[in-house]
Amino acid sequence: xxxxxxxxxxxxxxxxxxxxxxxxxxxxxxxxxxxxxxxxxxxxxxxxxxxxxxxxxxxxxxxxxxxxxxxxxxxxxxxxxxxxxxxxxxxxxxxxxxxxxxxxxxxxxxxxxxxxxxxxxxxxxxxxxxxxxxxxxxxxxxxxxxxxxxxxxxxxxxxxxxxxxxxxxxxxxxxxxxxxxxxxxxxxx
Amino acid sequence: xxxxxxxxxxxxxxxxxxxxxxxxxxxxxxxxxxxxxxxxxxxxxxxxxxxxxxxxxxxxxxxxxxxxxxxxxxxxxxxxxxxxxxxxxxxxxxxxxxxxxxxxxxxxxxxxxxxxxxxx
Numbered sequence: 001x002x003x004x005x006x007x008x009x010x011x012x013x014x015x016x017x018x019x020x021x022x023x024x025x026x027x028x029x030x031x032x033x034x035x036x037x038x039x040x041x042x043x044x045x046x047x048x049x050x051x052x053x054x055x056x057x058x059x060x061x062x063x064x065x066x067x068x069x070x071x072x073x074x075x076x077x078x079x080x081x082x083x084x085x086x087x088x089x090x091x092x093x094x095x096x097x098x099x100x101x102x103x104x105x106x107x108x109x110x111x112x113x114x115x116x117x118x119x120x121x122x123x124x125x126x127x128x129x130x131x132x133x134x135x136x137x138x139x140x141x142x143x144x145x146x147x148x149x150x151x152x153x154x155x156x157x158x159x160x161x162x163x164x165x166x167x168x169x170x171x172x173x174x175x176x177x178x179x180x181x182x183x184x185x186x187x188x189x
Numbered sequence: 190x191x192x193x194x195x196x197x198x199x200x201x202x203x204x205x206x207x208x209x210x211x212x213x214x215x216x217x218x219x220x221x222x223x224x225x226x227x228x229x230x231x232x233x234x235x236x237x238x239x240x241x242x243x244x245x246x247x248x249x250x251x252x253x254x255x256x257x258x259x260x261x262x263x264x265x266x267x268x269x270x271x272x273x274x275x276x277x278x279x280x281x282x283x284x285x286x287x288x289x290x291x292x293x294x295x296x297x298x299x300x301x302x303x304x305x306x307x308x309x
Binding site for chain 1: 275
């Protein structure tokens with residue numbers, strides 16, 4: 001019973017961290033909302049939004065959140081191979097999302113619209129870049145957890161690590177939903 | 190509801206809630222930007238995002254299953270209060286500044302900072 005309470009204590013602590021991360025993103029969203037009209041003669045958000053592109057990004061992340069949930073279930077059922085496969089699938093979906101984001105950034109910078117071009121672009125790159133950086137860190141973390149599951153099996157320690165990673169991944173999904181709505185969808189209004 | 194059903198239901202909801210605002214947007218574009226109005230679109234976007242948040246918290250993060258005293262829910266509520274104060278306060282202050290400063294001058298034309306009116 002003590003191991004169970006250790007797990008819930010660790011995940012609760014991690015949850016507190018997520019809430020502080022939430023406040024960080026709130027700051028970035030507020031900055032973006034204030035600076036988004038300040039385009040300084042460069043492109044505004046309405047020229048950046050390409051809904052089919054963003055829709056694919058969103059579906060990739062939502063699906064990866066789902067496969068992450070399935071991986072946790074597989075781990076709870078002590079099915080090691082299934083857990084690793086589902087985690088790898090989640091990783092591939094997450095990296096595809098990152099690839100699309102990097103492509104969008106590279107395209108903008110290539111056209112001369114880097115983060116130094118206007119206040120709007122600074123806040124745009126900062127908000128999306130911070131989210132992307134989180135996804136990148138989560139992907140690296142996922143590689144570590146995959147190795148843990150593979151080599152050490154699904155003991156209580158690994159279950160705890162996986163539970164925290166799952167929380168983090170779902171949290172990033174929620175942040176993306178807000179970027180999708182308040183940056184991209186609002187950009188079409 | 191088992192965990193598996195919970196994830197499947199959550200996933201379906203999240204996909205639907207992604208396509209609802211996008212469909213409204215496509216309707217708007219198909220109707221030559223006449224209908225639905227920007228107000229309706231704004232409302233749909235915000236509502237879909239909030240519902241999406243609840244779906245994710247309930248079905249993926251299982252916040253509803255937490256036993257009392259529900260510390261995680263309390264932490265979330267606290268964080269949300271901070272978020273509302275931070276974002277709402279920022280928008281409010283900056284909007285006020287814009288409204289009050291607008292009639293006087295436009296400070297950042299072509300990157301040149303014009304001197305401020307030092308009377309006040």
